[in-house]
Amino acid sequence: MAAFCSARLQAGMLALVVAVALLTLPASSARTVTTSPPPQDEKPPAGNIQNGKKLFTTYGCFECHGHQAEGTSVGGPRLGPNPISFPAFIKYVRQPTGQMPPFTIKVTSDADLADIYAFLQSLPQPPKADSIPALK
C-alpha cells in the first residue's frame, strides 16, 4: 500500500521514506493550485483553539499527524507543540512539496488555518522520557 501523507523529514521505514523524498518538486502543472498569499507578518493571527482542535479532526489532519499532532513514523511529522512559523505553516498547507495533499483556500479558509495553528501552539509540552518508567 502506498504511503499517504509522508511529508516527513526524518528517516523512517525505508520503503516509505524514499517515497517522500521529493520535497522540492514543483507542484502539479495541470492547474493552478488556489492559494492565498502567505501573511507577511510573522506573528500568527489570533485563533480559536477549540475550533482548531475540532477542525484538526474534521479536516482529516489527524489521519497522518495524530489527534495531538504527535506525528507518526510512516505518516506525517509531529506538528506541535512549538510549530513552525505561521507563514511557513500556511505556505506548506496550501502548496505542499511532499506527499501531503493540498488544503486549498476553497476548502480551508485562512481563518480555519489560524484556528488549527492556535491548537498546535496550545499543545502541552510532553513529560521527559527519563521520567517515564516504560521508556527506560
Place this chain on the structure above:
Amino acid sequence: MAKKLSVDRRKFLKGAAAGAAGLVASASAMAAPQPLPAQSATAPMMPKELDPSSVDVLTCERSGSDFMVDVLKSLGLEYIASNPGSSFRGLHESLINYGGNQSPEFITCCHEESSVGLAHGYSKVEGKPMGVLVHSNVGLQHASMAIFNAYCDRAPVYIIAGNSIDATMRRPGVEWDHSVQDVAAMVRDFVKWDDLPISLPHFAESAVRAYKIAMTTPSMPVLVVADADLQESPLAMDAKIHIPKLTLDSLPMGDSGAVAEAARLLVAAENPVIVADRAARTPAGMARLIELAEALQAPVIDQGGRMNFPTRHPLNQSERGRGLIADADVILGLELTDFWGVTHSFRDQLHRTSKPATKEGAKLISITAGDLYAKGNYQDLQRYPEVDLAIAADAETTLPSLTEAVKKLITDDRKRMYQDRGSKLADARQRALERARTEATYGWDSSPITIARLSAELWAQIKNEDWSLVSDVGFASRWPMRLWSFDKHYQFIGGAGGAGEGYCAPASAGAALANKKHGRVSVSINGDGDMMYAPGILWTMAHHHIPLLKVMQNNRAYHQEYMHVQRMANRHERGITRADIGTTLKDPNIDFAKVAQGMGVYAEGPISDPKDLGPALKRAIEVVKRGEPALLDTVTEPR
C-alpha cells in the same frame, strides 16, 4: 443409471478388496480409477437373492485416505488447519482416527482464509510448512487471498484440496456445485506448483514433490488435489505402496566470480549500505548478516520482511534509511522485494512523479532468489531495478562466501577506516534510540492512546520474558522496532507479503502455535479492520489453547483507505470532511472484548485511558503464560 454405476464402482473396488485381497497385485492398480466391467451395465439382471454381488458391502477396513495420511506423516507435518468439507471427508476421518490426530494434528478453523493465514505465520517461525485442507472450489476461493499473501511473502504453505473429479461418482446436488474440472486453476498464478494425482502412487510422488518444491527458495505455497474417490476407495490391508524419500534441495549460492566482484565493490566503497528484506530465512541468516556488516562496519537497513538484524546493534541504521541511501556509493540488496523503491522516491500527487534517491554513480548489487522464479500475471514483482551486479541466488546461503571474500580483501588501512566508520554509526544508533524515546513522549497521556505508548507499555511487560512479536509493525509506525530490543530470529516474522488485510489475525495465531512448544510469550498488535475479516480465528485460538496476546490497535477505521479518500477529496476541492464515509468502523463501535469473550477468549476493553493499559497488559500476559489466548481492545491513534 448414473446412481447405479456410482454404487457399483465403489462396490467393485470394495468387493475386490474384501473378497479377493490376495489377487491385488499392487495397490496402485487397486487405487487407480477402475473402468467398470462392460457386462456390469449390459448383462441380464439376475434375481437379487441369487446374485452374490448384490450383497451390499458397506464397510472397509482401509481406504486410500489412510495411505494419504501415511504420506503426510512421512513429510513431518505437525499440524493441518482446516474448515471441514465433504470433498475431503475421507482424509479428515483418516487423519483423526487412522492417524490418531497427531503429526499432523487437525486445527479447526472457521474460514479457509484463517487456515492458510495460520499456516503462513507458522511457517515463518518454524521454518517449514503447515498443512491446510480446503474444500474443493468453495474452500479454495475462501483461501485464495491468504494464499496470495503467502506467495508474495515467499512462505511455504502445503495445501491439499479435496475435489470430486469423476462426474459419475458425484452425489447429486451440492457435490456438483462443489466440484470443479481444474480446482487449482483459480490459484495457479500464485502457487509455485500444483498437481492432480489420479492414483495413490501418483499422490505419494506429488505430495513429496510438492513439499520439496515449497521448501526450495524462493519458498511459496503448493497445492495437491486429493480426489474424493481416491480417498474413499477401499485399499487392501496388505497393499504396499511406495512413499518416495524426501530430499530437500541444497539452496543456490552465488557463483564465485560474482561474489568476488561484490566483495571488491563493498571493500572499496567509502559509504556502503546493506539493505535486507527477506534475507534471514533461518536463525543462521541473522548471524551471517551480522558477520558481514561487522567485517565492513557497514550500516544495515532492515526493511522488516524477516527478522534480519538486531534492532539495538550499533550498525542497525534502519531509522536513517533515506540519508544513508542518498550518500551511498555501493548498496547491497539482500532479498529485496522492491530494489527500485529503495533507490527512488515517488510522489503521489495529481501527477505521479519519481526520481532517483541515490547519488550518481552509486553501484547496486542484488542477491536474491527472487530472480530465479517469476510469473507474469500478478504484479508483485515491482519496478525493474537497474542494478550493476545481479546475483540470482539465496542471500542467506551466499552470505558466508561473500563475507569470506570481503575479509580476504580488507587491508589494515581499510580496517582503520572501517573502525572510524563504525564508531560514527554506533553514535548515530544511540542518538536514534534517544530520539525515539523522546518522540514517544508526545501525546503520552492522550486518548486515543498513541501507538508509541502502546508499544512502550507492551515492551515493559514482556522484555523479561522469552517473547515473540508475531505481527507486522508498519501500521504501528514501526514503534516496536524503534523502542524494543529484537535480537532473536523468532522475535519478528515480517508482514503479510501481499498487503492483503486479514493476514494478521490468523498468521499471528499460527506463529504463536509454532512458539507454543518453545514456551514463548507471543504478542501481536492487530488492527481492527484486519480482525473483522475472519474473527473466527479467536475461537480457534481458544479451542486449541494457542497462547497469544492480541492487543487490538482499534483505530475504528480502515485508515489507509481513509487517507486515500481524503487525498482525493483534497485534490478535487469539493469538500474535505466526508472521507470517513465508507472508511470508518464506527456507529456502532466494535466491542472486541465482547467478541473475543463470546468465543471463549480472555479479554478486556475497550481501553481508552492510557493509564489503564499497563495493568491490563500485565493481567493479559499472565493468561498467555498459563497457555491461553488473551485480547485487549485498546482504542488507539490511527498509526
